[in-house]
Amino acid sequence: xxxxxxxxxxxxxxxxxxALCARDTYTRGHCDRVHRLALAMGEAAKLSASSLDALRIxxxxxxxxxxxxxxxxxxxxxxxxPEEWEEMKTHSTIGERIVKAVLLPNAAEVxxxxxxxxxxxxxxxxxxxxxxxxxxxxxxxxxxxxxxDAMTTGRPYHSARSHDETxxxxxxxxxxxxxxxxxxxxxxxxENSSCRAR
Numbered sequence: 001x002x003x004x005x006x007x008x009x010x011x012x013x014x015x016x017x018x019a020l021c022a023r024d025t026y027t028r029g030h031c032d033r034v035h036r037l038a039l040a041m042g043e044a045a046k047l048s049a050s051s052l053d054a055l056r057i058x059x060x061x062x063x064x065x066x067x068x069x070x071x072x073x074x075x076x077x078x079x080x081x082p083e084e085w086e087e088m089k090t091h092s093t094i095g096e097r098i099v100k101a102v103l104l105p106n107a108a109e110v111x112x113x114x115x116x117x118x119x120x121x122x123x124x125x126x127x128x129x130x131x132x133x134x135x136x137x138x139x140x141x142x143x144x145x146x147x148x149d150a151m152t153t154g155r156p157y158h159s160a161r162s163h164d165e166t167x168x169x170x171x172x173x174x175x176x177x178x179x180x181x182x183x184x185x186x187x188x189x190x191e192n193s194s195c196r197a198r
Contacts, residue, residue: 013060016098020064024074027063030149033195035059037145038138040189041182045141054106055138058099058113062142065095065114089126092118117142120177132179140179144170144186147178152197163190163197 021028038059042052066074069091073084080088096115100107116130116139123131125143147170154160161169167187174183190196 013057016061016064016102020067023067023071026153026155027066030153031060031063033149033153034062034142034145037149037186037189037193037195038142040193041141041145041186042138044185044189045137045182047137050106051109051138054109054113055141057104057106058110058117058138059142059145061095061099061110062114062117062146063091063095064098065091065093067098068094089118092116093127112136113138113142117146119143121179122176124177135179137182140182144178144182147173148186148190148197149195160197166197 017028017031020031035056038055039052042055047055069088073080073087076084092115096111099111099114104110113136115127116135119125119128119130119135119139120143121132121135121140123129148166151161151166151169152163167190170178170183170186174180
């Protein structure tokens with residue numbers, strides 16, 4: 001049985017997201033928007049049904065590892081120190097371990113996406129410094145939609161940016177942080193999305 005047809009009592013997403021949102025209320029809306037954008041991107045990129053299903057779950061759970069980050073780091077209203085930033089970056093590997101422990105038929109693929117969703121196209125990302133096509137396509141999709149939503153929503157440490165300002169920043173990151181092909185695809189998808197910022 002695929003996770004798409006999984007009965008509610010076997011689907012770990014609502015329980016894990018609820019647990020994470022108990023720590024950080026911003027995360028619920030963020031994960032919902034990232035989920036919708038990632039699915040639209042996955043369909044536009046013509047991912048296979050199994051890959052799209054893994055992206056569907058991973059987009060909802062990509063930040064679940066933040067459960068393992070201390071409150072004084074996760075909820076800090078200002079910028080992070082280098083040591084705090086290193087702790088924050090552990091959320092991708094913590095999330096991988098959490099996803100591997102749940103009852104999902106595609107847990108390994110979902111966990112891999114969660115682990116690598118902060119890998120940069122030029123190899124400067126984390127946790128493994130993967131580059132280019134070493135990075136799974138679903139991760140390259142998730143990186144651009146995650147970055148867009150993070151920039152266009154307000155947080156205690158930064159104000160929300162406009163759509164145009166955000167797209168300008170992302171355009172400059174295409175080929176370095178972002179896969180340029182995925183950014184080009186995202187540019188088309190976001191124009192007709194309900195998640196498009198003003």
